[in-house]
Amino acid sequence: MRLVLQLVARLLLIVALCLGAATMWATFDAYRSVDHATAASAQRVAQALQGLYWHELLLRSSRMREHLLPVPEWRTLETVKLIAPGVCVEFQPATAFERPLCGQSQGIGRTPPRWFAAIVPTFLGSHAEVVRPVSPRATAAGTVVATPDEAASISLAWDYILNVIDVALLMAAAIALLASLAIAHTLAPARSIVTALQRMARGQYRTKLPRFRSMELAMIGRAVEALGSRLKEATEQRAALTRRLIEIRDDERRALARELHDEFGQNLSAILAFANTIETANAQQDHNGIAQDARMISQATHHLMASLRDALKRLRNPLPEELGLEASLVNLVDSWRSQSATQPTIQLDLKGDLTDISGPAATTAYRVAQECLTNALRHGAAREISLHVERCAGEDGALLIRVEDDGGGDAERVARSAGFGLTGIRERVTAAGGSLSILPARRGLSVAATIPLAA
Structure with missing residues (x-):
């Protein structure tokens, strides 16, 4: 896998982990915010009832303090406004048949899936009721008990999580995209290094x-x-x-x-x-x-x-020093043909002007052709051998020598061979600045050598 893709994949994994951590934190924060809302509702209602208590105390001073209770008028619209959604408040001691006063709970949040409603209370626990005295100085004035609605609290938590996740997903996508572009731009010069290594x-x-x-x-x-x-x-x-x-x-x-x-x-x-x-x-x-x-x-x-x-x-x-490359190759092929009538057919194909090729290049070409023909004739079961010698065009041209046979053979095994003949021609070609390749042919082997004439 490419390095850019690996880094992007790791970045996406980190973003996914951060997104998961943000989801868990949002779940915990949203679920526990209900406890804060419950406590705040209890405190606000208690303060309102405290004001009502002291107001009644001043108007009805003839009554005993321990018998002074808030009048039923505390269950008003103003009191409902003090209660957070999904929270129910009741006054203790309660009168007969008195029901808790609850904030708005219908249509709060989005309906959570069943798995969420089952998992959240299991891991985060249930909400506890909050008790606040109406007046710290008058314990007989009663207390305010606030209890959160479990279903409403889970719906609020789910709605909060969805809002947070939407923003987090947009931020994660933006971070991943921008970071991927930054990584790709930073690693772009690596292609130049790879290209240089390939040229080397x-x-x-x-x-x-x-x-x-x-x-x-x-x-x-x-x-x-x-x-x-x-x-x-x-x-x-x-x-x-x-x-x-x-x-x-x-x-x-x-x-x-x-x-x-x-x-x-x-x-x-x-x-x-x-x-x-x-x-x-x-x-x-x-x-x-x-x-x-x-x-x-x-x-x-x-x-x-x-x-x-x-x-x-x-x-x-070698004959090239005496006869020239072209004549020496013709003589080499004729000598193999004349040795026995049972020898395989040898085809000689010469292309280009070979008359002015001399020196180490001619000697190397002759030795390569000589060794390859010897190996094909003595170590194979070839019925047809072709010797192709071509002078490539150009000012700094090269000489191409290719010997193919139909005697089978394993190209990889021959290329790994450490025989003296193959090692010798490989050394000669390398010393001349050329290259040698051994590849499978249609029904046998193909040995090709390229010798630069400029060298």
Whole structure:
């Protein structure tokens, strides 16, 4: 998942948690506000009845204080205005058949769902009645008892929660949207860093990044640029070292070819001459099979000399230095075709002007074609092999060598192979600044190498 989406998802989770916490707080506050409204109603009614009590005391001074009670006129519209909605107030001691005086409870709030009406009293408890004396100095004046209506209190709480949630949802949506835009804008420069890393993966190590305002992104950008510079230097040093090693190896091959030709070639020729002499001397009277043994020695010597010639062809100076790339590739294909009639069909496809290609590029191309043909012929069951060599257009063009066969094979296993032949051509192509790929073909494998001519 992209980092922007992860941060937005976490932001939405935080907003959801905050919204849930706000809902719980609103529920608790709305539910407990009924207790405050009940206490306030009791206090207001008690103060009103206290005023009525002392007024009656002054008008009827002949009555005993302990027998002075508020007259029934306290149940008036003015008193109802002092009672909060959903709260009922009664006077104690109450007269016979006296009902509590309640505030408006019909149509208060919105009808809550059943689960809300069942959960809230369970977790927050029920409301307690509030008792206030009419007069603190005259205990015989009676008390005011205020009791909240449970259904009305739950409806008020639900209506309060819905109002709070509406505002909270709008704020949460606005915060999530604005924060998402801010996060996306802040992380937008990360695409430049990713693009630079992708270019480095393709070999373009020295990549200039724009200046970032964020200190963290600026540090990452500087680290990426420094890494690219170090990779470029290391790659150049490795390529130079690889080229030097290839030169040393070619010198060793030429020296080994001379030693094999001078020592083994002369000795094998001497052995062949001795065998022929022995066979000729005993051709008339071969009582002990000496002529037959000499003939077998001659055959074995011929086989060794043929093997030696093949080895010398691979070890001596590559043909591109002598004949040019195009002629050497034609000679390479013709030599494989002439070895046996049972060999698979080899098709050579040359495109572009190859006459002026020489030096390390020509040698590398010839070695790649030689090794790939050898592997396809000796290690596969191919019936048809195609060698495609093309010079790409452009001032700083490149040379494309592709060898395909229909002998099957696992491209991934071959790419992971650590054989000397494949490792050698990979080193040569890398030293020349090119690239090598091994991919599955339609019925076999495809080995492609790109060699830049400018390098």
